Amino acid sequence: MPVAAQVLIAGTLFSRLGDTLATLGLVLHAADRDIRFGVTEVMLAELVPTVLAAPLIGSVVDRFSARAVCLWALLVQALSLGAATAVGGFHVRVALVALSALAGVASVAAGFKMLPVVAGEEHTGRANSLLTAGLSVAGLIGPPMAGFLNSLWGTPALLAVDAASFLVLAGCTMLAVPSTVDVAIGRRPATRLADGYRALRDAPVVGTLMPALAAAMVATSIENVAGVYYLRDVVNGNDTVFGLFLATWALGSVPGALLAGRAGWSDRHSLLIVGGVLGIGTGLLVTGLVPVTAVIFPLFLIAGFGNGACNVGLRNAVHARVPAEVHGSAWACFQALSRSCIGVGYLLGTPNSAVSSQGQVIISGVIPLVAMVWAALVTLRRGGPTVTEPSS
Numbered sequence: 001m002p003v004a005a006q007v008l009i010a011g012t013l014f015s016r017l018g019d020t021l022a023t024l025g026l027v028l029h030a031a032d033r034d035i036r037f038g039v040t041e042v043m044l045a046e047l048v049p050t051v052l053a054a055p056l057i058g059s060v061v062d063r064f065s066a067r068a069v070c071l072w073a074l075l076v077q078a079l080s081l082g083a084a085t086a087v088g089g090f091h092v093r094v095a096l097v098a099l100s101a102l103a104g105v106a107s108v109a110a111g112f113k114m115l116p117v118v119a120g121e122e123h124t125g126r127a128n129s130l131l132t133a134g135l136s137v138a139g140l141i142g143p144p145m146a147g148f149l150n151s152l153w154g155t156p157a158l159l160a161v162d163a164a165s166f167l168v169l170a171g172c173t174m175l176a177v178p179s180t181v182d183v184a185i186g187r188r189p190a191t192r193l194a195d196g197y198r199a200l201r202d203a204p205v206v207g208t209l210m211p212a213l214a215a216a217m218v219a220t221s222i223e224n225v226a227g228v229y230y231l232r233d234v235v236n237g238n239d240t241v242f243g244l245f246l247a248t249w250a251l252g253s254v255p256g257a258l259l260a261g262r263a264g265w266s267d268r269h270s271l272l273i274v275g276g277v278l279g280i281g282t283g284l285l286v287t288g289l290v291p292v293t294a295v296i297f298p299l300f301l302i303a304g305f306g307n308g309a310c311n312v313g314l315r316n317a318v319h320a321r322v323p324a325e326v327h328g329s330a331w332a333c334f335q336a337l338s339r340s341c342i343g344v345g346y347l348l349g350t351p352n353s354a355v356s357s358q359g360q361v362i363i364s365g366v367i368p369l370v371a372m373v374w375a376a377l378v379t380l381r382r383g384g385p386t387v388t389e390p391s392s
Contacts, residue, residue: 004176005119005127011172012111013134018165019104020142021149022081025158026093028150035090043346045098050105050339057105058196058332061113062325067177069328070110074170076103081163085156093159107169109332116319118176128315129261132308133254140250196329200337203321203330205269206314208375209277213314214341215371216277219364220307221345223284226360229351233358234291241293248297252304253311260312269320272313274375277368279306285365288358 023042030038061069080100084093119127149158201207228242235241256279259265260272283303287296322330349360 001119001123001126001130005115005123006130007172008111008115008118008176009127009131009134011169011176012131013138015165015169016135017138017142017145018162020138021146021158022084022097022162024143024146025150025155026090026097028147029155030090033090038090041091041094042097045094046101047339047343049098049102051336051343053102054105054332054336055194055196055329057102058109058329061106061109061328061332062195066110066113066328067173067179070107070114070173071170073103073106073110074166074173076100077107078163078166078170081159081166085159085163105332105335107166108335109328111173112315112318112331113324113327114173114177116324124319125266125312125316126261128319129257129266129312132260132311132315133257136250136253136257136304136308140247195326196331196333199322199326199330200318200333203318205273206317206321208378209270209273210337212277212368212371212375213273213310214337216280216307216310216368217338217341218345218348219284219367220280221342222349222364222367223287223361225346225349226351226357226364227287227349229357230288230291230361231296234296235293245296245300248300249304249307252301253308256305256308256310257312258308260309260316266312266316267320269313269317272309273317274372276306276308276310276313277372279303280310281365281368281372283365285362285369288360288362288365291358 023046026042027039029035030042035041077100080096080103084096084100087093087096115127115131116124146158149161200210227245231245232242235245256276265272280303283299283306287299287303290296318330318334319327345364349364351357355363
C-alpha cells in the first residue's frame with residue numbers, strides 16, 4: 001500500500017481518538033456537575049447537525065476539490081474545539097462541538113472520497129480494512145484514556161487535544177494528497193441534495209442491503225443502551241467483567257476488519273455485509289436468550305467480528321459501486337442514515353415498563369436477522385447474484 005495512504009489513515013485514526021476524548025470529556029463533565037440533560041445534550045449536538053445538514057454538505061464535497069474542502073473543514077473543527085477550551089459555559093462548549101460535528105461531515109466525506117485516489121484501486125480494499133480495524137482499536141482505548149486524562153487534566157485539556165488532532169490530520173492530508181491530484185478526484189459541476197441518497201439506493205449490492213445495514217445499526221444501538229442493564233444483571237453488577245464484555249466486541253471487530261481486507265475477500269462485498277449482519281444478529285439474539293457469562297464472551301467476539309467485516313464490506317462496496325463523482329454526497333448521506341439509526345436505537349433501548357432489558361436485547365438480535373431474510377427474498381425476486389459470488 002502506498003505510503004500516502006498510510007499517512008492519511010494514521011492521521012484519521014489520531015483524529016478519531018481525539019474525538020472520543022472530547023466527547024467523553026464533555027459527558028463526564030456533565031455527569032460530574034450534575035447538569036440536567038447534559039449528557040443528552042452532548043449526544044444530540046453530534047447527532048442532529050449530521051442528520052439535517054449531511055446532504056447539503058455532501059453536495060459541497062462533490063462540487064469542489066475534496067482536498068480543499070477537507071482542509072477547510074478540518075480548520076473549522078480545530079478552531080471550534082480550540083474555542084471550546086477557552087470558554088467556561090457548558091452549553092456554549094456543546095454548541096461549538098455541534099459546529100465541529102457539522103464540519104466533520106465534510107472532512108469525513110472528503111476523506112472517504114480521497115482514499116481511493118491515494119491508495120490506488122488495487123489497494124483500496126486493504127486501506128479500508130486497516131482504517132476500520134484502527135477505528136475499532138481507537139474505540140477500545142479511547143474511553144479508558146478519556147476517563148484517566150479527564151481526572152488528571154480536566155475537560156478543557158481533552159478538547160484541546162481534539163483540536164490539535166484535527167491540525168495533525170490536516171497536515172497528513174496535505175502530505176498524502178498533493179494539490180496536483182485534485183483533478184483526479186471526480187467532481188460534478190452541479191449536484192442535487194438527494195444525489196447521495198439516490199446513489200446509495202441505486203448502487204448494486206449497497207441499495208439492496210442498506211435496509212439490513214440500517215437494521216444492524218439500530219440493533220447494536222439498542223444493545224448499547226439496554227445491554228448496560230441486562231449485562232450488569234448477568235454479571236451481578238461486576239463492573240470489571242462488564243467492561244470486558246464491551247472490550248470483547250471491539251477486539252472481535254479488529255480481526256473481522258483485517259480479514260475483510262485480504263486478497264480474495266475485499267471484493268466480496270455482498271458476502272462481507274451479509275455475513276457480518278448475520279454475525280451481529282445471531283450474537284445479540286443468543287446473548288439475550290442465554291444469560292450466561294461464559295457464553296456471552298464468545299458471542300460478543302462473533303458479533304464484533306461480523307461488525308468489523310460488515311463495515312469494511314460496506315466501505316468497499318460504496319467505493320466500487322457508487323460513481324466517484326458522488327462519493328462525497330453518498331458517504332455524507334450514509335453518515336446521516338447511520339446517525340439516525342443510532343438515535344432510533346437509543347430510544348428503543350431506553351428502559352421502559354413494557355419490555356425488560358433482556359427482552360430488548362433479544363429484539364435487537366431479531367431485527368437484523370429479519371431484515372436480512374427480507375433482503376434475501378428481494379434479491380431472489382430480482383434474480384440477483386448470490387452472496388457467495390465475488391463482486392466485480
